[in-house]
Amino acid sequence: MYLWDANILRAFGQGHATLRSYLLRVPWSEIALPLVVVAEVLRGRCDFALKATPVEAPLVHQRLLDTQQMLSHFQIVVFDADCATIMEDLRQRHRRRQRYTDLMMAAIVVAGQHILVTRHQADFRDVLPPAQLANWINDPPEASLP
Amino acid sequence: MKPSRDDAIRPACEAIAQLVSRSELVQIDIPQQPQGIARPRGVPWEWFGEAKADPTWDALFDDLEQHREGMRDVE
Numbered sequence: 001m002y003l004w005d006a007n008i009l010r011a012f013g014q015g016h017a018t019l020r021s022y023l024l025r026v027p028w029s030e031i032a033l034p035l036v037v038v039a040e041v042l043r044g045r046c047d048f049a050l051k052a053t054p055v056e057a058p059l060v061h062q063r064l065l066d067t068q069q070m071l072s073h074f075q076i077v078v079f080d081a082d083c084a085t086i087m088e089d090l091r092q093r094h095r096r097r098q099r100y101t102d103l104m105m106a107a108i109v110v111a112g113q114h115i116l117v118t119r120h121q122a123d124f125r126d127v128l129p130p131a132q133l134a135n136w137i138n139d140p141p142e143a144s145l146p
Numbered sequence: 147m148k149p150s151r152d153d154a155i156r157p158a159c160e161a162i163a164q165l166v167s168r169s170e171l172v173q174i175d176i177p178q179q180p181q182g183i184a185r186p187r188g189v190p191w192e193w194f195g196e197a198k199a200d201p202t203w204d205a206l207f208d209d210l211e212q213h214r215e216g217m218r219d220v221e
Contacts (some may be wrong), residue, residue: 010207015195028189040213044206063202071188100217 002030002134003077003109005118006037011137013070022136025145032075032114036104041067077114083107094126103127 004012011019023031045064052060087107091098106127109116116124117134124133134144197203 006210007206010203012194013197013200013203015198020194023189023194028187039205040210042214044209047209048202048206060202063200066196068198070190070193073193074186098218099214101214 001032001112001114002019002026002117003032003034003076003105003112003114004074005105005116005120006040007119008117008136009033009037009041011119016082016137018138018140019136022141022145025141031070032077034105034108035076035078035110036101038071038076039102041071077108077112079104079108080111082111084118086110090127098127099123100137 003100008019015018042064045067048060049057049064083104087103090103090106090110094103102123105116106124108114109132113132115132115134116128117136118124119135119137121133121135136144
């Protein structure tokens with residue numbers, strides 16, 4: 001399964017051309033979002049909605065609803081007990097300061113033998129092997145897909 | 147006396163004829179697929195590029211990145 005980092009979801013909303021060429025080649029059934037990313041995006045939208053002025057609120061609330069509807073089209077991969085065990089191991093083996101969310105996503109990828117699709121591969125090079133990292137924005141599909 | 151093959155079939159034919167005389171064959175269209183058969187889901191192209199017109203889309207993900215930076219795993 002190809003798990004998208006938030007920056008790939010961002011490119012999806014932007015209609016990025018290279019991402020489009022991947023989507024024409026990879027079955028949608030092989031693409032998923034980690035629940036971590038879903039939670040981050042919805043938290044952001046909820047923050048906007050709860051802090052909006054009365055004038056802004058109708059549009060901002062509509063965007064929250066739209067985002068929720070868009071996310072409903074994705075398969076979601078959850079952080080389960082196996083992921084928790086792997087994350088504890090990653091935290092002990094990689095003592096440098098690591099972003100907590102990145103470690104959660106890395107644990108999900110390791111536990112499920114997935115491939116993480118992200119623009120920021122450097123953030124994960126210490127915790128994931130190159131075979132479990134892909135960049136669908138900067139690398140053309142001909143060079144990246146099997 | 148053992149019944150013949152025709153004797154066995156005759157009541158069945160009469161029952162079928164009676165049933166058909168009271169029946170009508172109709173063809174109906176069923177608009178939805180039965181439950182339990184998963185429809186193959188494809189790329190939701192209607193959402194691809196949908197955020198181009200949304201000036202808050204980039205701000206949403208910039209905030210998300212900032213939040214991640216603030217969650218460095220310090221042992």
